[in-house]
Amino acid sequence: MSSFMEIITIGSGTCVPSLRRAGPCHCIRAYGFTIVIDMSAGSLRRLLRAGIRQDEIDLILITHFHPDHTGEIVPFIFASKYSPSYKRTKPVFIWGPEGISRLMEGFISAWGEWAAPQDDRIVIEEIPVSMPTSQQFPPFVIDTIHTKHTPQSLVYKITGPDGKSVVFSGDTDFCNELIDISKDADLLVLECAAPEGRKVQGHMTPSEAGKIAKRARVKRLVLTHFYPNCDRSDMIDPCQERYQGPVILSEDMMRIVI
Numbered sequence: 001m002s003s004f005m006e007i008i009t010i011g012s013g014t015c016v017p018s019l020r021r022a023g024p025c026h027c028i029r030a031y032g033f034t035i036v037i038d039m040s041a042g043s044l045r046r047l048l049r050a051g052i053r054q055d056e057i058d059l060i061l062i063t064h065f066h067p068d069h070t071g072e073i074v075p076f077i078f079a080s081k082y083s084p085s086y087k088r089t090k091p092v093f094i095w096g097p098e099g100i101s102r103l104m105e106g107f108i109s110a111w112g113e114w115a116a117p118q119d120d121r122i123v124i125e126e127i128p129v130s131m132p133t134s135q136q137f138p139p140f141v142i143d144t145i146h147t148k149h150t151p152q153s154l155v156y157k158i159t160g161p162d163g164k165s166v167v168f169s170g171d172t173d174f175c176n177e178l179i180d181i182s183k184d185a186d187l188l189v190l191e192c193a194a195p196e197g198r199k200v201q202g203h204m205t206p207s208e209a210g211k212i213a214k215r216a217r218v219k220r221l222v223l224t225h226f227y228p229n230c231d232r233s234d235m236i237d238p239c240q241e242r243y244q245g246p247v248i249l250s251e252d253m254m255r256i257v258i
């Protein structure tokens with residue numbers, strides 16, 4: 001069993017259709033577990049391309065309810081009920097901010113029984129948004145705190161048994177909560193939706209991302225969630241003016257080991 005964490009970018013884009021960048025989805029494989037963070041439409045097929053079968057997924061973490069982060073939840077449930085090849089009997093956990101149960105009920109009222117999780121095979125857990133939380137998902141510890149994006153948006157920090165940690169910001173504007181939770185993380189996967197000078201409210205620019213990484217003293221920084229104009233702009237220099245550590249621009253199917 002691996003004693004390192006492998007982080008795979010399944011989709012480095014946004015809601016904007018792009019041939020280069022699929023919508024938001026990341027995956028961690030470590031200690032025999034597979035954790036998926038956010039699920040944009042089409043994620044199951046792209047996970048498969050990365051070598052990850054649907055029935056290997058143990059935990060899905062949802063950062064917030066925007067459709068580009070939740071679009072594959074119904075296809076995931078549907079495929080776990082009706083794929084003839086689906087063999088998994090252990091439950092899959094879906095954790096998300098308060099309100100995720102209501103979102104799931106909404107899916108059922110829209111699609112009917114087709115969207116209803118089967119038996120106890122999918123377990124939904126709501127995470128409080130009003131305060132920081134820390135929960136066990138053995139052998140991992142998963143911390144959350146509310147971010148500045150929507151009333152429910154959460155950032156997740158996943159720490160392995162050897163103390164190594166990776167933080168997934170989800171969508172967020174600049175906020176001190178992000179600095180607090182990212183303190184000394186081995187890897188910060190941080191949204192940076194817009195180029196310098198083209199700030200979009202609720203999202204970050206490269207210099208803001210650099211400020212977060214510097215203040216949190218993270219060991220490595222990955223920027224992701226790029227609108228198409230990011231690919232025509234310098235996303236590195238304005239970030240590295242603030243943060244002198246390694247900055248990586250994510251691409252779909254990129255793999256990083258910590």
Ligand SMILES: [Zn+2]
Pocket residue numbers: 014015024066068069171225
């Ligand atoms: Zn988004």
Ligand SMILES: [Zn+2]
Pocket residue numbers: 064066149171
């Ligand atoms: Zn969003």
